[in-house]
Amino acid sequence: MIESLLVANRGEIARRIIRTAKRLGIRAIAVYSEADADLPFVVEADEAVLIGPPNPTQSYRNTEAILAAAKSTGAQAIHPGYGFLSENAEFARTVESAGLIWVGPGADAITAMGDKINARNLMAAAGVPVAPGTTDPAADLDAAVTAAAEIGYPVMVKAAAGGGGMGMGVAADEGALRIEYDKVRAFAERMFGDGSVLIERFFPRVRHVEVQILGLADGRVVALGERECSVQRRNQKLVEESPSPAVSPALRDRLLAAAVRAGEAVNYRNAGTVECLLVPREPDAAGAVPDSEDFFFLEMNTRLQVEHPVTEYVYGVDLVEEQLRVAAGLAPTFDPDALSPRGHAIELRVNAEDPKRFLPGPGKVTTWVEPTGEGIRVDSGYVEGNTVTPFYDSLLAKLIVSGASRDEVIARARDAVAGFQIVGPKNNLPFFAELLENEEFLSGAYDTAIVSRMR
Known part of the structure; x- marks a missing residue:
């Protein structure tokens, strides 16, 4: 079994992981931002390392700071919890390249399922039912309009790189689609650095x-x-x-x-x-x-x-x-x-x-x-x-x-x-x-x- 575990997260999920680690006799290491210094997960860990200011980009999403904490504490493995870097394939690869154990799926699986369009296509090939939708990103508004006409309204406009309910809009007709496409694309570029958009059938009652x-x-x-x-x-x-x-x-x-x-x-x-x-x-x-x-x-x-x-x-x-x-x-x-x-x-x-x-x-x-x-x-x-x-x-x-x-x-x-x-x-x-x-x-x-x- 793993002997020492760094939890690259905060709040309730960090406490949750630390609780199991300590029950199993695993040394639990927390990382925390300046805003979280007084939270219970910091106190309950066997060791805790300050990794940056409140901004997540400078702390809980800061790969270099997390890996430095792992090295300084002698951590053997890293558990990412949920959110932050948990579905970041590059982080998973970096952890393993540093000689640490990544407590999660392989980076290739994260990459394959992280793009909604690629994931849909993979699932369809594996015999998993998928809703009617595009098999490639809607490259522009005209492509989105054409796709929606073939799929049938109403449609869901989704950021291909999105997740957690973010980057989605519903269009009941072409006029609404023109508005939602631009809105979702701009949001996706800003939030995920990828403006790819998927058009999929929307079911009003699901x-x-x-x-x-x-x-x-x-x-x-x-x-x-x-x-x-x-x-x-x-x-x-x-x-x-x-x-x-x-x-x-x-x-x-x-x-x-x-x-x-x-x-x-x-x-x-x-x-x-x-x-x-x-x-x-x-x-x-x-x-x-x-x-x-x-x-x-x-x-x-x-x-x-x-x-x-x-x-x-x-x-x-x-x-x-x-x-x-x-x-x-x-x-x-x-x-x-x-x-x-x-x-x-x-x-x-x-x-x-x-x-x-x-x-x-x-x-x-x-x-x-x-x-x-x-x-x-x-x-x-x-x-x-x-x-x-x-x-x-x-x-x-x-x-x-x-x-x-x-x-x-x-x-x-x-x-x-x-x-x-x-x-x-x-x-x-x-x-x-x-x-x-x-x-x-x-x-x-x-x-x-x-x-x-x-x-």
Whole structure:
């Protein structure tokens, strides 16, 4: 097993990785910016190194500073968490070139799945369903208009190099497409340094369902169930649950098989997530309802997901430990041929944002009381007295609730939300209290527009 691990991240995910590392007897090393000097992950690490000012470019995205910290502390491996450099293929290559172990998929897999158009084409070749769309970037506006006419409106205009719900727009007709194309292209060039644009069919009513995969050290790829991620604002997730209340056993088999094929197509190793759009069954013009839902490949996240804890509860595994074992060339702790899900789990992303418009609301935490009880877990990045700054993502904590059934989990989640006290920064706990009483959510028959209907 790895003996010393540098965590190239911050906040709750750094604490999460450090917790598993220390349980396994691995020396945990943190890196931090000047803005994060007082946060818990810095204190809880066995060693911590200041790597720069608050600006992420000068700290958490600063490859030279992170590698210098690894060298000075004698780190054997680097875990990137999520965000920042986690899906940066060049960083992965640099880490390995420095003689360190990269806790993540190979750089070639990151590259292959990082471009949405290339990923779509690879998946189609591997027999994974993809939505109607372009197989090459729309080189200019005329090409986009032509493609959209062939695909059929409405269409989604996407930055090919984008991710995390960023760099997307919907066009219902050619006039809207002309506006959205220029907007998305400019955003993509500014944010990703790549203005390539993909045109894809837009489905007004969909569910966002993803499959957790793990590429093992022996070359096999296994799937650890699906997660429902349809409670979103601005195409970014707020709530995830496993298993999905929308997925039948037959559909689950199809989803998991497709996700495994996706991983095998790029020789995937370590943890990753295959994200899909699930199109609910709708009657056709003659009133006939199809036997099963359609699903389409959306993208692949070549890293550990924010919402990984719900899978951990349902499958009884520690995904960070499994990541470390794969990186070290070791077998998993579980039998890949006898994966057995049990119960239900829901994760609520507690953000420093107002619960109505979801606009950021940083500030000093004057009260922080976490809920406790059976089936309650809180992965937090802050404690009382810390200051939530505007420099990073607004995630304060993840409230993860598990139980024998979805109804039991929702009941526990209501109590946990009521018992979670945060004073200082704005937070979205009141939104979750509202959601957990919402009839559409309670029914399980919700889609990605549920938040907009609530607002």
